[in-house]
Each structure stands twice: as C-alpha cells, then as structure tokens.
Amino acid sequence: MTVRFETIDVDGLKVFYRTAGDPDAPVVLLLHGFPSASHMFRDLIPELAGRYHVVAPDLPGFGMTEQPARDAFAYTFDNIARVVVRFTEVLGLERFAIYVFDYGAPVGFRLALAHPDRVSAIVSQNGNTYLEGLSDAWAPIKAYWNEPTEGNRDALRGFLTPQTTLFQYNHGVSDPASVSPDGRNLDDFYLARPGNDEIQLDLLGDYKTNIALYDDIQAYLRDTRPPVLAIWGRNDPFFIPAGAEAYRRDVPDAEVRFVDSGHFALETHAREIGTAMRDFLAKHLH
Template identity: 45%
Template sequence: MTAPAELSMPVPPLPAPADLLRVRYGRTTIDGLSVFHRSAGDPAAPAFVLLHGFPSSSHMFRELIPRLAGRFHVIAPDYIGFGHSDAPPVERFEYRFDRLAGIVATLLERLGVGRYHLYMQDYGGPVGMRLATAAPGRVLGLVFQNANAYLDGIGAPAREVFLPLWERGDEAGARQMLTAEMTRWQYTAGARNPDGLNPDAWLHDQAGLDRPGSSERQLALFRDYRHNVESYPAWQQYLRTQQPKTLVAWGRHDPIFIAAGAEAFRRDLEQPHIHYLESGHFALEEDVEAIAALIRSTF
C-alpha cells in the first residue's frame, strides 16, 4: 500500500548544534519601530539577556555571545536610538530610560522569553533594573559589569558631565562626550593594554553618534539619567528583599564608574560574587574569556 502523501513528505531536520551556536540577527516591530537584536543558543535553554551601555550597542557583546550560547539562549537587543534599531527624532520618540526598558520588555515577550538572567553594562543598569524591579519573579540572576546602582560608583568624569547639565542646563560637557576623542577614551581609559584594543569597537559606536539627530537623542537620555540616580534607593531595596543571585564583574580601573560601586553591593546582597578585572569601562574588550568563565561558573 502506498503511504498517504502527507506522511511521505520529508520531515525538516532539527537544528544542528552548530546552527544553534551561530549568532542570528533579527528585527521586531514594536510601537511602529524596528528593534534589532542578536541571538544564539537553544531557545529552550535558560535565557541570558545582554544589555549594552553608552555609546555602544549589541555589538559590544559580539565576542561574549558565542561563549555563552552553548549553555544559554542569549539575546542582545539594540535600544531605540542605538546600533541597528530605529533612531527616530526626539519629536517622535521620548528618549527616557523607562521607555527603553519598556521596549526591551515587549521584545522579550514577543520572543517568548518569560524568565531570564540580565547582563548589565553602563546604560544596561538602568534598563535592566527597571525590568528586574517591575517583575522580580522573572529574574534568574544578575550580572553587573561596570553598571551602577550606588552613588559610590559614580566617578569624577561622570559627575563633571551630569551635574552641570542637571543643575544649570550646561550642555558643554555632555556634548563633549559625543565626540570621537571621548568615545575612544571610554574604551582606552583604564585598559591594561590600550594599544592592543580593537579600534573597530569605538569606530562602530562613533558611527552611531554621528548620525543626524544623535546629539538631541543622547542629550535627552543624559538629562533623564538623573531619574536613574533617584531610583538607586528603590533598586537597593529590591536587592535587599529579593536577594537575586548576582555576579559583579568590574573593570577595576574604570574612571567613569569606579570600583567603589562594586564594593557597595556588599551592603545589600548577602552573597554577592564580586570579581575585579584589571581593565576599564568596556572590560569585555580585554577580558571576555574571564567574564564568560565567571558567568558559567556562577549561574
């Protein structure tokens, strides 16, 4: 007897392990805006969401993603206004950290990610902590990599940029942060081998900062950053009450977010895993192997 046609059709093979480990690139439309993300790993595995800093994008995780994909489902979005995501003018999108966090939350929902670990660097802190405090039950663990939740961690260069902007509306220091010289400085300051860093990283970031309308977008977020500082007590309360498993992997020589910010987690977490790297603000550029190993051993 001849088998029915529908039974004789070939069954698509399951994805091979190599396919799961390969970095995938996707776009999701949220509120009429295209949100770009990188992903890798088995979607059935525990999720690890990588949240980038300023002035970077998911590009900063290009070396970390494949090192985690064998164990986790890794998702690294670009915020609106960054990387390959849409960057509407300030007249069409209100650049606030709660808006960025809301779009990331919607993206995770669309991707079917219910629970997750959060890796937070720089701006990833205020985005990630909004996700964590809004839905504590979804958090499997936290990684803070030079991402602040304490005033202790704000170094002099950051204070010199933000305080004049917040107190007097003085934009001079903030605008200086958008220059190619300062973008490179953020990568090289505190690095143990600045000449050995891949310059593609800061050139990629600067290309984003040089797009039309970028200054207005970034200045809006600089102004809104004061609400992050005002939220520190609430974030600390979350850490005290929820006690999430937390890895603090900190570039010890970062002049922007200083090492005192890492030590401060001891005040609220009973068992923080605090590790220092002999590097700066973008520690992944020098210590991706060490950070990946810390993540695999902690979670």
C-alpha cells in the same frame, strides 16, 4: 555556534537584536551601554551560547534599532525600559538572567522592579546603582541636571566625540594595542547619525532619574535577593570599584570580582568574564 541577526516589531518600533544558543536553554539577556550597541557582545556571546539562549538587543537610538525622531519618541530611561520589557514579551521570554552594563543597568533594573519574577539572576559589569560608584567624571553631567541650560547641555557635547569614545575604550587598559578599533569605530558611526547627538544629550540629562531610583533598586535587591555577580573593570573612569563592592550591602552573597581593565572590559577580558559568568549561572540557573 551560529549567531543570528534579527529585527522584530515591538509596538511599531523595529528592534534589532543578536541571538545564539538553544532556544530551550535558560535565557541570558545582554543590555549594552553608551555609546555602544549589541556589537559590544561579539566576543561574549560565543562564551555563553553553548549553554544558554543569549539575546542582545540594540536599545532605541543605538546601533541598528530604529531611531525615531525626538518628537515621536521620548528618549528617557523609563521609555527605553518599557521597550525592552515589551521586547522580551514579544519574543516570549518569560524568565531570564540579565547582564547589565553602563546604561543597561538602569534599563535592566527598571525591568526587574516592574517584573521581579522574570529575573533569575543579575550580572553587573560596570553597571552602577550606588552613589559611591559614581566618579568625579560625572561633574559636568551633574551640572546639567542641576541647571538644565543650553550652555550646560552644550558643555556635554564633548562626550559624543571620537576622542571621548577612544578614551572610554582605552583608559585603564594596560596595552591599548590589545583593544580592537572595531567597536569604537562603530560607536562613532552611530553617534554621527543626524539627530543622534540630541538624543544622547537627552539621555545624559535624564540619567538623573536613575540616581533617584537607587533607593528603590537597593530595596529590591534586599527584599528579593537575586543571585548577583558584579564583575568590573577596576580602572573604569566613570563607575569606580566601590560601586561593585556596594552590592554586598544589599545582597550579602553577591560575588564581586575585578578584572584589570577599564570601562569596556569585554574588549580585553571577554574570556575571563565569560568563564566567570558560566560558573555563576551554572550555580543558579540549573
């Protein structure tokens, strides 16, 4: 299995992505979250590439994808989703399963709302789209939504520190020594780039648009009934288990599973999640 590391022009934006597997096999699109990039899938891609064509882009402002200035590119989830839609079109990906995690969920579900015919299945790994899935840890971010003052914006800068990245990786993990430092160190490197802090604060502020979209996403799930696997780290401090269980309300046949991990569950359970995904996708894509 060979992983390729490519960069493609998407309407003038250079988008980096990882890809592996037979290009003629069913496609699985992996969408990462905050503050990470496609490197979070380094252990999952080998689990899938034997049967699937796996594609994992870095979102604009993350990882190796170009980071345009804020006055040249609006860092909103609507705009990032538009880039991802065009990315799939430029690559010629006509139909694919999506794996959504954290920020990847509002991006992936916007894609599904715009082009429901293109999405063959959904795997949500701590990818929330229900109010009950939001923990109390969102309180300072909600304060910024309600009052977008400079003071409330500055109060969110703590989310961008190495201490918070470490917390996101290790919280809820039974053995922190089992979590490689590689992922979080890369995340901290990208967060420290000039101007990236303001980009991330823009996105934290814009996250309120994702909450506003929940009703539309849930209606899409009810009306379209795509195959859904919700497989979550049960100890996630941000997206709690109720958010996974809620998928069954709109897709009664949804598979809901938990692994004993935290937010970045792939760091400790890539093999288990990969096995669950192969079983799930085999039922629905072949």
